[in-house]
Amino acid sequence: MYAEVLIEYPTKKIDKYFTYLIPPNLRGIVKRGMKVKIPFNTSVINGFVMQVFTEYQSEYELKSIIEVVDPELVLDDELMDLGMYIKEKTLCPLITAYQTMLPSSLKIKNQKTNYNYYKNFLILNKTKEEITNYLQNYHKKNYQTSLLQDLLVQDKVLKNNYANHVIKALKEKDLIKEVKEQEYRINKNSKDDVVKHQLNSEQLNVFQKIKANILNDKAQTFLLEGITGSGKTEVYLNLINETIKMGKTAIMLVPEITLTMQIVDRFYEWFGSKVAIFHSALSNGEKYDEYLKIIRGEVSIVIGTRSAIFTPLKNIGLIIIDECHSETFKQDNMPRYNALDIAIKRSIYHNASLIFGSATPMLEERSRALKGVYEYLRLTKRAGMGSLPHVEIVDMLTEIKKKNFVFSEELTNKISQVLINHEQAIILLNRRGFSTTISCAKCGFTYKCPNCDITLTYHKSTNNLRCHYCGYYKKCEDKCPNCGEDALNYLGMGTEKVEMELQKLFPDARILRMDQDTTTKKGSHEKMIEAFKNQKYDILLGTQMISKGLDFPNVTLVGILNADNSLNIPDFRSNEKTFALLYQASGRAGRGNLQGNVIIQTFNPDNFVLKCVQNNDFEKFYENEMNMRRILKYPPYYYLVSLKIIGDDYQQTLENATKICDYLKANIDKTSIILGPTTANIFKLNNKYRFQIVIKYRFDAQLMATLNYLDSIYVNDSKINLEIDINPLHI
Ligand code: ADP
Ligand code: ZN
Secondary structure: OEEEEEEOOOOOOOOOEEEEEOOHHHOOOOOOOEEEEEEEOOEEEEEEEEEEEOOOOOOOOOOEOOEEOOOOOEOOHHHHHHHHHHHHHHOOOHHHHHHHHOOHHHOOOOOOOOOOOEEEEEEEOOOHHHHHHHHHHHOOOOHHHHHHHHHHHHOEEEHHHOOHHHHHHHHHOOOEEEEEEEOOOOOOOOOOOOOOOOOOHHHHHHHHHHHHHHHOOOOEEEEEEEOOOOOHHHHHHHHHHHHHHOOOEEEEEOOOHHHHHHHHHHHHHHHHHHEEEEOOOOOHHHHHHHHHHHHOOOOOEEEEOHHHHHOOOOOEEEEEEEOOOOHHHEOOOOOOOEHHHHHHHHHHHHOOEEEEEEOOOOHHHHHHHHHOOOEEEEEOOOOOOOOOOEEEEEEHHHHHHOOOOOOOHHHHHHHHHHHHOOOEEEEEOOOOOOEOEEEEOOOOOEOEOOOOOOEOEEEOOOOEEEOOOOOOEEEOOOOOOOOOOOOEEEEOOOHHHHHHHHHHHOOOOOEEEEOOOOOOOOOHHHHHHHHHHOOOOOEEEEOHHHOOOOOOOOEEEEEEOOOHHHHOOOOOOHHHHHHHHHHHHHOOOOOOOOOOEEEEEEOOOOOHHHHHHHOOOHHHHHHHHHHHHHHOOOOOOOEEEEEEEEEOOHHHHHHHHHHHHHHHHHHOOOOOEEEEEEEEEEEEEOOEEEEEEEEEEOOOOOHHHHHHHHHHHHOOOOOEEEEEEEOOOOO
């Protein structure tokens, strides 16, 4: 018996296949899709079994597979084929696709430690009747009888909770015995008294349409566009409930699980141990356990972030991508896949229903829904008691004349009111750190990262300047390092500074700051959200991480500082992103019975995007933005490919970029548009120069072959790195 193995180079990401002998002890065990250990040159590495065959002619003596990494971790045929599809669509090495599906965090790092985690339990060694009889004749009351009493009620108890001499005595009498059971690290039980809302008529309509589709085993994608608070989660819960009643399984993707823990808890309440979760913040042991639950068929629902789309569930009936507009569903490094595409592919394979849910779907999804590629379903009303918040736009230019640099008069008044009423407020500023930059008023000097083409951000708590891209940091000086003058100015503001200002204005307010700097510890997100929910704080201040998915009934005010931040990013999607961010953030206000208020502070009060947020007018925003995209030839009218040419040497990198560009011009369809080479958005990153070429195309039969060729040329180039991103979300 022989196996063709796709090997995992420890350093290089390229596809290489070798044939190995399957030794007698592994025959019948080694299967397609398994991870195996193989000898390679002088070391031992991992590989994926692509094929097993009985006949093979070789001039050389073949080496043997050493062992199977874990017989339970196998990619089935669906996932093996899906890997090929990803390779073809995103031009990645096949090995990176399989590594994503079966991440190395799942492998047993050290053979000596057993990843499975066992607990010792005690159970009865006689029938309950026999034990009851025994107790009646025993007449005494002691530790032994109390253990037996416990076992009459509970079936099994944890050994650790009882004294050894008691256990020993009962064992000698043959009344109990010890069993070992695998204990999963995450154990949740459903709640008996869970609140299940009666669906309203809009929700019911959506529910029934999709339920019928699941029953009919039809692969169909639905775009569920529901305003914030319209009760999408409630619809998902009910649909998943139906799915598992039909004996099928379901996957739900969320953008970032730590931020959506509130939603995940709802799923635990309904479905308890039928749910597995999968995301990067789990420990390796937790991941391994959750994966085992799935492989063993012990769960029927998987909730997770992007890569959870690859979970090896069988018989999938429903896939949900919640907040489908989120950029986190597209992977930024290899394999550059989009979970939405993978979901479509899997839904076709399983004849499953697929829901893309969002209050602000991307233009691509919305236009596909309007064209009938997806079925378009809407929820237009808030489900609970809350009504949509009142949104006000404040012109900061006028405020600055009044010396209100951070908080406008209006926002200050509203915050005081919230504090008086014992309600809560959320303040959003999409920039962490203290000030954006430090600059010298005398000579104009600014601190720049030596490795990247980026200004450094000042962090007050650590009194240093940091690069948010490569992690470089340095101590901050008192005087300008260029001209020596005592003229350094702190420009722009981050969450750290706003926190200080806020505390100055409202000394008694309890303020909670949530950003990347305050949430590095595992579980800190959940703790903060829980504390805010329990009204341990009055004001939650944070970056975009607080804008999504949170449901706090007591929040009546949302303040958005410097709404211009994201409008000014040079990206064709910046309007769309700003709209989504502000709209989602506004949606956090007034979710309970209380009227919500939103205040948007900006230097562009007449900006079209802000007006649309104010009027809650997605239609108008969509129409306008579609028009822009059509004129400027951007998605959804054109498809994009971005090529980044990256290297250590400026001249050499530019030359290669030019060569690539010329090759593209000569080989792809004449109707496609090639832009560049230009310097990339961030020209220098980690000491490497970056150039970019953008292709816009509608139909191009030659394109993929051309890109494939270029990729194959550069894959082994040690000096120049070519990154090809097909359908990038930003360029
Ligand atoms: P979305 O996910 O669309 O933003 P949620 O599912 O979080 O909305 O629902 C918003 C709020 O409305 C939640 O507090 C939820 O419990 C409540 N809710 C949902 N459906 C109903 C319903 N049919 N009746 C009453 N309240 C509901
Ligand atoms: Zn840097």
